Amino acid sequence: MKEDEQKKILLNYIYLSRQHAGGKDQVAINLLEGICKNKDMGACVVLCYDYAKAYLEQIAPGVTVITVKPPKKESELVRLLDIERVNTWIVPKVIRKYNIGVVFHASCTNGLRKLKVPTVMIPHDIKAVSHRVMGSVKVAWYKYLLYKVMYAVDFKHADKIIAISKADRSEIQNYYARYKDKIVQIYNPIKVHVNDVIPPTPKKGDIVAINLQFHHKNIITLIKAFEMIADCIDRNLVLVGNVPKRVAYLKEYVEQHNLSGRVIFTGFVDGKKKRELLVNSCLYINPSLFEGFGMTAVEAMILKVPTLLSRVSANYEVTKGLCHYYEPADDVEALATAILAFFKEPENGEALEDKSKEMLKMYDYQKIAAQYMELFRECL
Known part of the structure; x- marks a missing residue:
């Protein structure tokens, strides 16, 4: 059978x-x-909003x-409803027109009816259900x-559900036990663009944290x-990242406690700048209350940056x-003690080099993409 006559894989983006x-x-x-690098792109077509096409x-x-x-409006609710609309009414038309044999939904909100072809979906995590209360914040x-x-x-409606870690798989099984046989555990694909990173300075500098947008971070x-x-360290x-209204209290705390000279908010930075900040840091910290x-x-480890994490959810596993590591995640004194x-x-350079190699081997984007394609073809 010729390539153009074969059933295609729809990557719903x-x-x-x-x-x-x-x-x-x-x-x-x-x-x-990863799919492109593995030369499997000919088997796929991509669906997206028009603003993502060029990228x-x-x-x-x-x-x-x-x-x-x-x-036209960009509110969370409007976006969610429109995604449901596309998946319920537009995707079935795309399936017929482009000879689609399997659909991969790159997130949740997959439509209100089961499609006539097999579907694979990735919820990423179910924290809104499994972790309704985190710290002082409770999901409405x-x-x-x-x-x-x-x-x-x-x-x-899904034929296969991707769990991104063993911890994630366990939570889906716990809260949605009837669908446990649909779950396939595949770790996230990671690609670190090392070549476009400015070499680190001889003396590494500041402590860096990334992803500020949500309370659970x-x-x-x-x-x-x-x-x-x-007063005990010279860093x-x-x-790094946007500070939307929901976490505006971060900047307010820094200003009220006269920390503006020592705590720096970068705002949004692109991927290249983010990697440069990581490479030139002395320590990356993720104090998150939850991670799927x-x-x-992992990116920090690949870039040979020392990493300090809260020992929660999938952090230790991944x-x-x-x-x-430190725990409990919301214990200020425990984190301060761990930093000191x-x-x-x-850490020395050799230890960081070994960790980098281990993460590259574990989460190589081409290897993970091959696992996804194998699953898609099984569904076909």
Whole structure:
């Protein structure tokens, strides 16, 4: 059978945001790059909102891209409803027109009816249901119910559900036991663009944290811990990423406690700049209250940056116990103590090199992309 007569794999990427929305977007991009690098792109077509078309064509030259127009308003609810609309009414038409044999949904909210072809979906995590209360923040009852029903509908219609870690798999099995036989555990694909990173300075500098946008990232605990030990170390704390209204209290705390000279907010930075900040840091810290995977920690390890993590969820599993850890995640004093302990016994280059090699071997984007393609072909 000729290539153009074979059933195609539809990579449903309408979930990509206009601005990079963190790990979920990056997983989709890394997977696409891996499929392209493995020369499997001819078996796939991509569906996306029109604003993502040029970027995806840059990532995977020659890819067939099908576009739909995005909603005019960009609120969370409007976006969610429009994604449901596309998946319920547009995707079935795409399946017929492009001879699709299997659909991969790059996130959740997969439509209100089961498609006539097999589907694979990746929820990334179910923290809105499994971790409704984290720290002092509780998911609103209506949002909790919405996600609980949404996951149930998605899991019912899916033929395969990707769990991104063993911890993630365990939670899906616990909360949606009836769908446990559909779960396939595949770690996230990771590609670190090492070649476009400025070489590190001879003396590595500041402490860096990335991903500030959500309460569960627990950056307030890190700021308070740094405040406790600021006079004991000669490094600043650099916080990388947007600071939306929901976490505006981070900047307010820094200003109210006269920390502006030592705690630096970079705002949004592109991937290249983020990697440069990591490479030139003395320590990367992720104090998160929850992680389904924790990509940035792995990226930091690949770039040979010492890494300190809260020992929660998948953090220990995914980093294979090779990092520095502290617990409980929201304990300011425990984190402050762990930071000081790191500076007393910094890691040597050989140890960081070994960890980098281990992470590269474990999460290589081409290897993971091959696992995805094997699953898609099994579904076909």
